[in-house]
Amino acid sequence: MPLPPLTPASIRLGAVVTDWRGAVRAAGDVLIAGGSVEPSYTQRMIDVIDEFGAYVVIAPGLALAHARPGDDVRADGLSLVTLAEPVSFGHAHNDPVSVVIGLAVTTADAHVTGIADLANAFNDPGLVPALSMATEPSAAIDLILQGTTRDVS
Template identity: 40%
Template sequence: MLSEYLEETIQLKNSVSSWEESIRTAAEPLLNQGKINDSYVQDMISNVHEFGSYIVIIPGVAMPHAQNKGGVNQNGLSLLKLEEPVMYPEEKPVTVIIALAATDSDGHLDLIADLAAILGDNDIKNSLEKASSKDEIIRVIKSIE
């Protein structure tokens, strides 16, 4: 299921200038697909300003998300992989940003469960961090689905 969500929403970039830009960049595919609108992107950024780096769920991996206040049209997931880490608040370096959009509070539970399976396994997480192409990232994810 996870690979289906990410099939068209993976991006690989060398670097971004700020953690805010990392969220905007990670969200671009969801915006382009009409799954979210600009207000949702701003809500994700505002959450970090207000609550800090709680979205850095494990070292090196951030999962920006926000409550749907009308900015999410359809459940979605996108992934941005950076070569150079970007610093999130509290000096947390991040190279993988997974933007999560859910229409309601239950709509993302399956996605989070699948993500936990990937990120909870150090070998899988390391393979994901070392992946150098979209196909490689999809292959890693499919290997545990």
């Protein structure tokens, strides 16, 4: 089964948060609403960052919030949240963060290629600002799909 596609329901634009924990919670809330995870998964995503630091900020302006597979992951899930105001995650190079992708997987090797293709769309430095300006989920999906197809090699 491929990575679940981004749908309008998996996207939340202009979330108002005050810190990185709020940003991760927003990404978790969308995963919960979609039925992919139970609420404890959100806390586990926060715990990963508390334990290992801001390495989840994998590119300028982009955080990939995630945790290990677990009993609280019902199905593979993907969410995308843009922030009304960027927040700092404490990363030396890639802060501040304006876009958070939430990821939940049921097994450790699931979908790595699909996740990489999604992430690689963000190698275009214009994508984070463009997403921040998006006001419709469908427009945000189009922006990412354009970048994804361009980047597949």
